[in-house]
Amino acid sequence: MVGSGLRIFNAYPAFARRGELFCCYPFEHKPIPAWLTFGGWLGGARNWHFAMMWVLVVNGLVYLAFVYLHGEWRDLVPRKGDIRDSWQMVKFYAFKRKDHPHQGKHNALQKTAYFLLPVAGALAVATGIAIWKPVQLSLLTDLFGGYVWARYWHFVAMLVIVILSVIHVFMVFAVDPYSIPAMITGNYDERNSPEARNARPFYHLFPRRQSVQSPPEAT
Amino acid sequence: MKFDPKEFVSIGGIDRREFLAWGGIMSAALLAACNSRGPKSAEKLLRYAERKNRVVERALFRHTSMDAVRPSAYDARNKLPSYFISRTVPVWDESVRGKWALEVSGLVANPMRLTLEDLQRLPRVSERVNHYCVEGWTAVETWTGCRFSDLAKLARVSPEAHYVDFQSFDDDYHESWDLESAMHRQTVVAYGLDGKMLDPAHGAPARVYSPVKLGYKNTKYLTKIVFMPKMNGGYWSDMGYEWYGGT
Numbered sequence: 031m032v033g034s035g036l037r038i039f040n041a042y043p044a045f046a047r048r049g050e051l052f053c054c055y056p057f058e059h060k061p062i063p064a065w066l067t068f069g070g071w072l073g074g075a076r077n078w079h080f081a082m083m084w085v086l087v088v089n090g091l092v093y094l095a096f097v098y099l100h101g102e103w104r105d106l107v108p109r110k111g112d113i114r115d116s117w118q119m120v121k122f123y124a125f126k127r128k129d130h131p132h133q134g135k136h137n138a139l140q141k142t143a144y145f146l147l148p149v150a151g152a153l154a155v156a157t158g159i160a161i162w163k164p165v166q167l168s169l170l171t172d173l174f175g176g177y178v179w180a181r182y183w184h185f186v187a188m189l190v191i192v193i194l195s196v197i198h199v200f201m202v203f204a205v206d207p208y209s210i211p212a213m214i215t216g217n218y219d220e221r222n223s224p225e226a227r228n229a230r231p232f233y234h235l236f237p238r239r240q241s242v243q244s245p246p247e248a249t
Numbered sequence: 250m251k252f253d254p255k256e257f258v259s260i261g262g263i264d265r266r267e268f269l270a271w272g273g274i275m276s277a278a279l280l281a282a283c284n285s286r287g288p289k290s291a292e293k294l295l296r297y298a299e300r301k302n303r304v305v306e307r308a309l310f311r312h313t314s315m316d317a318v319r320p321s322a323y324d325a326r327n328k329l330p331s332y333f334i335s336r337t338v339p340v341w342d343e344s345v346r347g348k349w350a351l352e353v354s355g356l357v358a359n360p361m362r363l364t365l366e367d368l369q370r371l372p373r374v375s376e377r378v379n380h381y382c383v384e385g386w387t388a389v390e391t392w393t394g395c396r397f398s399d400l401a402k403l404a405r406v407s408p409e410a411h412y413v414d415f416q417s418f419d420d421d422y423h424e425s426w427d428l429e430s431a432m433h434r435q436t437v438v439a440y441g442l443d444g445k446m447l448d449p450a451h452g453a454p455a456r457v458y459s460p461v462k463l464g465y466k467n468t469k470y471l472t473k474i475v476f477m478p479k480m481n482g483g484y485w486s487d488m489g490y491e492w493y494g495g496t
Contacts, residue, residue: 041384048380048388049328070286072384073489078287080491081298164381165316165461165496166309176319177379177387 031082032188033068037075040067045182054182083158090151105135106145112138123230130225137224143194150194154187204231303493310429310495316378316460318389325388326443329380331450332464334484339419339470340449346418349454351438355414355476358405365454368440371395371403376435378460381496383485392458393441398432400474410476415457415468424466424483428476430495433461438471463494 043061046052069075097103115138121127131137136144160171160180174180202209205224212218220226333339341349351368353361377391406428413431416423430436436459440447447453452469459467465485475481486492 038385042382042386044386046386047322048325048330048386050323068285068287071489073485074286076383076491077295077299077489078291080302081295084298163306163309163496164379166306166311166314168314168317177381181385 031079031086032192033066034075034078034082035184035188036062037067037069038072038079039185040064041072045178045185047178052178052182055185080162083155086151087155090148090155094148106141108142108145112141116142125230130228133225143198147191147194147198150187150190154184154191157181157184157187160184201231205229205233299491302491306493306495307427307429310461312429312433314461316435316496318377318379322379322389324377324443325380325390329388329390329451333419333469334422335420338449339417341418341454341470351455351471352473352475353400353404354473356407356410356478357476358407359403361404363400365440368395368438368455371399374437375441376437376458376460378435380464381460382464383490383494391443392437392439393444394437394439394455394458396434397436397438397457397459398434400438401432401476404476406476409478412477412480414473414475414477414481415471416473416475417468417470418472419470422468422470422484423481424468424486424494425477425481425492426462426466427480427493430459430461431457433459435460436462438474461496463490463496465490466494 040061044052044058045055046058052058067075069078097106115131118127118131119137119139122130156170157174157180159167160174161177161184164171164177164180171177171180174183206229208222209218331338343349348364350362350364353363372395373393374396375391375393377389380388380390382388411428412425413428414423414425436457438455439452439458440455442448442451447456452471455471456469457467457471457474466483480492482492486494
């Protein structure tokens with residue numbers, strides 16, 4: 031979806047209406063590098079985009095239904111104190127705090143990311159429909175500020191999804207590789223959790239420092 | 250419990266070497282896919298999806314849904330791109346081809362040949378609407394002409410006609426439409442742009458214009474409007490853009 035979307039975007043890599051300027055995109059008329067795109071040409075990319083959009087929608091609905099039916103949405107909805115806890119996680123990763131903040135299933139930063147991701151996904155779908163049918167579904171398009179802005183929010187939603195996904199995958203490998211097999215088989219060993227290991231990204235690669243390296247119970 | 254960094258290289262039964270090998274293969278596959286059209290075998294699936302999307306799009310179509318220009322939008326004026334498939338701007342040469350006339354034919358009780366003057370005598374409408382290009386840009390313009398639905402009424406279209414083909418003298422450019430979209434109030438056979446007569450750069454002497462279709466569906470340099478029982482593809486539709494191309 032992202033690759034074909036970028037190929038479509040490259041057919042007119044700008045947001046401004048003809049004869050106007052656009053305020054909020056610094057790279058107007060600068061195409062996305064071709065190696066990031068998919069579809070070969072505009073028509074091919076559109077065909078992929080309009081076929082795969084159904085996969086994205088169905089996938090999203092299955093995910094939401096699953097999270098709802100299993101009650102796992104409770105682990106993801108924002109709660110009071112999340113901003114404070116997120117800040118503590120940032121401080122921990124920035125070595126401004128020694129011990130890993132206490133966490134439940136997810137730490138506060140994770141929670142924020144996993145909550146924002148479906149929101150951005152829903153935004154991507156809604157803005158996508160808005161620029162697919164700007165006349166027939168003009169109420170939806172107007173909701174996003176018209177065709178030009180709906181196209182912009184579609185792009186922004188894509189960026190949010192890409193950035194969150196890249197950080198997410200990076201952090202899985204960097205701080206919680208033990209969760210990878212657990213994603214498929216279950217049986218996550220809590221003794222290997224980032225909290226138990228006081229894990230920062232790739233912390234085993236850093237020079238050994240007592241305060242960082244030793245879990246609290248070992249000292 | 251002490252964490253052993255060596256454990257990091259054997260996650261889920263994959264050692265580092267395997268991990269790098271798989272990573273390499275996956276990255277190579279990803280790079281090979283870049284800017285490609287995707288696998289040939291997918292073409293069938295994509296065409297299937299396009300046919301199904303068409304059903305959804307036709308179900309969404311309402312004659313009452315109108316395109317509205319946002320109050321803050323400016324007219325594109327000379328920033329409206331000029332587009333044609335011939336090597337040079339197609340110009341109707343009267344000394345060679347005789348007087349231009351628009352043929353309305355096919356499944357109609359009253360086939361017609363309308364000169365530009367005949368078109369101008371029909372009830373005149375001006376629509377200030379968005380142009381939605383397949384490339385993603387929009388442009389605001391005012392198109393003047395007669396409603397397509399008025400032409401259809403005059404031609405007395407047969408109930409067997411479900412599609413209409415717009416043909417041109419710009420090489421073999423044509424695009425066929427579903428009749429509903431053509432009968433939409435904002436679909437006009439336009440001979441004026443921004444208060445002036447249409448110029449050859451934008452489809453003179455007359456073109457079809459509707460905000461309910463993407464730009465490529467709006468045939469310029471019109472010669473024939475043919476009512477048909479079946480769809481007849483089109484220049485860009487045959488090339489791979491969606492046949493429906495609706496907004």
